[in-house]
Amino acid sequence: MKYELVAGFETHIELQTKTKIFCGCTTQFGGEPNTHCCPVCIGLPGTLPVLNREVVRYAIKAGLAVHGEIAEVAKMDRKNYCYPDLAKAYQISQLYAPLIIGGYVELSNGRKIRLHHIHIEEDAGKLIHQHGDTYVDYNRGGVPLIEIVSEPDIRSIDEAKEYVEKLQQVMRYIGISDCKMQEGSMRCDVNISVRPAGSEKLGTRTEIKNMNSITNIAKAMEYEFERQTDLIESGGAVVQETLRYDDATGTTSSMRSKEDAHDYRYFRDPDLVTINVSREEVEALRAELPELPADKCRRYIGEFGLPEKDAQLLTKYRAISEYFDKACEGVKSAKTVANFIIGQIFRRTETESDKEVFAVATTPEQLNELVKLLDSGKIRNNLAKSTLEKMLDSGKGALEFISESDMGGVDEGALLELCKAAIEANPKAVEDFKNGKEKAIKALVGNVMKNSRGKADAVAAEAKIKELIS
Amino acid sequence: MVTREDVENIALLSKLFVPEEELDSLTQSMQDIINFADEINNAPASDEGFDNINNLSNVFREDVVVPSYPSEEILKNAPEQGEDHFLVRNRA
Numbered sequence: 027m028k029y030e031l032v033a034g035f036e037t038h039i040e041l042q043t044k045t046k047i048f049c050g051c052t053t054q055f056g057g058e059p060n061t062h063c064c065p066v067c068i069g070l071p072g073t074l075p076v077l078n079r080e081v082v083r084y085a086i087k088a089g090l091a092v093h094g095e096i097a098e099v100a101k102m103d104r105k106n107y108c109y110p111d112l113a114k115a116y117q118i119s120q121l122y123a124p125l126i127i128g129g130y131v132e133l134s135n136g137r138k139i140r141l142h143h144i145h146i147e148e149d150a151g152k153l154i155h156q157h158g159d160t161y162v163d164y165n166r167g168g169v170p171l172i173e174i175v176s177e178p179d180i181r182s183i184d185e186a187k188e189y190v191e192k193l194q195q196v197m198r199y200i201g202i203s204d205c206k207m208q209e210g211s212m213r214c215d216v217n218i219s220v221r222p223a224g225s226e227k228l229g230t231r232t233e234i235k236n237m238n239s240i241t242n243i244a245k246a247m248e249y250e251f252e253r254q255t256d257l258i259e260s261g262g263a264v265v266q267e268t269l270r271y272d273d274a275t276g277t278t279s280s281m282r283s284k285e286d287a288h289d290y291r292y293f294r295d296p297d298l299v300t301i302n303v304s305r306e307e308v309e310a311l312r313a314e315l316p317e318l319p320a321d322k323c324r325r326y327i328g329e330f331g332l333p334e335k336d337a338q339l340l341t342k343y344r345a346i347s348e349y350f351d352k353a354c355e356g357v358k359s360a361k362t363v364a365n366f367i368i369g370q371i372f373r374r375t376e377t378e379s380d381k382e383v384f385a386v387a388t389t390p391e392q393l394n395e396l397v398k399l400l401d402s403g404k405i406r407n408n409l410a411k412s413t414l415e416k417m418l419d420s421g422k423g424a425l426e427f428i429s430e431s432d433m434g435g436v437d438e439g440a441l442l443e444l445c446k447a448a449i450e451a452n453p454k455a456v457e458d459f460k461n462g463k464e465k466a467i468k469a470l471v472g473n474v475m476k477n478s479r480g481k482a483d484a485v486a487a488e489a490k491i492k493e494l495i496s
Numbered sequence: 497m498v499t500r501e502d503v504e505n506i507a508l509l510s511k512l513f514v515p516e517e518e519l520d521s522l523t524q525s526m527q528d529i530i531n532f533a534d535e536i537n538n539a540p541a542s543d544e545g546f547d548n549i550n551n552l553s554n555v556f557r558e559d560v561v562v563p564s565y566p567s568e569e570i571l572k573n574a575p576e577q578g579e580d581h582f583l584v585r586n587r588a
């Protein structure tokens with residue numbers, strides 16, 4: 027029997043506010059242990075949390091970016107559990123009235139992964155386990171998070187990877203989080219079950235906790251899919267439980283039950299008052315959003331006529347797309363700009379983090395100037411390409427490398443003279459061409475290009491030479 | 497209806513040790529507390545928009561950093577500490 031994978035994600039994203047969610051301590055990553063703490067975020071009795079306004083604004087932006095509905099009334103709840111990462115023995119979160127309802131993430135295959143809701147909550151402290159003892163650092167405790175809870179709409183590992191990448195991309199675009207999985211500012215819990223292909227009924231699910239890389243998410247899901255399928259095929263049953271993925275062995279294992287006491291006794295936090303969100307505020311925040319990657323991608327394909335692959339490469343990071351947009355201003359063909367960026371500039375921004383920052387010696391305005399020289403026929407493509415390399419090496423503008431005599435193209439009469447000269451200088455190539463060696467013409471065109479210092483139109487030159495010798 | 501098992505479970509979740517001989521009286525106390533809460537819940541509510549005693553909403557702070565406490569101050573309340581961390585010993 028063929029089995030189908032069914033997965034849903036709970037994705038935690040740390041918000042890049044300056045301060046924690048309920049106190050004025052810094053959210054800066056790192057720092058000496060327990061130096062970003064105060065009586066509020068270590069949960070001393072008698073302290074009162076006060077909600078950071080910016081957290082609400084960031085979360086609303088996140089909601090709008092994934093087409094969610096912003097609640098008019100939201101409330102904070104306590105999620106109770108005893109574990110050393112929580113100083114208060116409860117986490118302030120949202121269950122009954124989350125800030126954002128619904129929404130979706132659209133994948134490249136056209137499927138929409140529906141979101142159940144997005145809520146705001148505080149992060150827990152960091153635990154370091156050593157020789158059976160636990161060392162606790164509360165610097166991260168109280169850092170604001172959003173948790174994005176999807177419906178079980180994911181049907182393959184590729185979809186899972188794309189879902190996480192899309193969330194990462196859009197949250198970075200709107201500037202609410204750096205979404206660095208290796209630093210823990212983005213973490214996923216994956217709910218996974220299997221069922222016979224074609225069945226509508228959901229199987230029993232397991233939950234893999236705290237995945238911190240897309241590679242591991244894929245590996246853990248693959249392992250868990252096999253494990254559950256084998257179990258069912260051999261007549262067993264999947265047990266609903268929380269799992270940990272072990273990177274070293276590539277396997278999942280059950281987490282101890284005391285870390286898994288699913289009895290959180292949620293109740294409204296009496297220390298925090300209701301959040302009312304006016305529609306005016308929602309619209310003001312919507313107006314602050316940049317053009318989102320999916321919209322940009324559609325525009326590049328629809329308006330600029332770019333192939334989908336190019337559009338995706340250029341919209342992957344906001345810095346690249348902004349560079350591209352600026353370099354395209356007033357040019358004849360955006361495809362030419364795209365070719366320079368993807369073909370030449372990308373070779374100098376090899377890693378993903380280089381591409382994300384996109385710190386290129388040549389400014390988009392300089393590239394724009396170069397493309398306009400090309401557009402106007404003042405220079406030819408080969409010269410433009412080699413000039414761009416020099417520009418990228420030096421940070422200087424195109425005109426530093428192109429002299430007056432390089433510009434202006436080659437008129438009809440001059441082209442004729444150049445072609446005649448090329449024919450005269452290469453009797454062997456002419457002979458070969460006449461004997462059927464099509465490629466021999468290239469030597470003649472090359473001669474024209476060389477003597478015109480790249481200014482002649484190679485296509486026109488080839489036509490002219492053919493005309494002259496046949 | 498609060499049962500002995502409820503009290504045992506809550507004690508477990510709260511990491512509290514409850515001696516066997518106190519279970520019955522604690523169960524009764526818990527039942528009394530719940531009854532009292534029910535009584536309040538059943539009281540006629542006149543104000544429809546009632547949310548909290550001061551009827552406040554949208555109480556926010558601005559996103560401005562204030563200095564945190566020195567770690568020595570923070571760790572003063574730690575039952576045990578090690579290497580500037582709160583230290584939780586393995587009881588096993």
Ligand SMILES: [Zn+2]
Pocket residue numbers: 046049050051062063064065066067068168
């Ligand atoms: Zn604090």
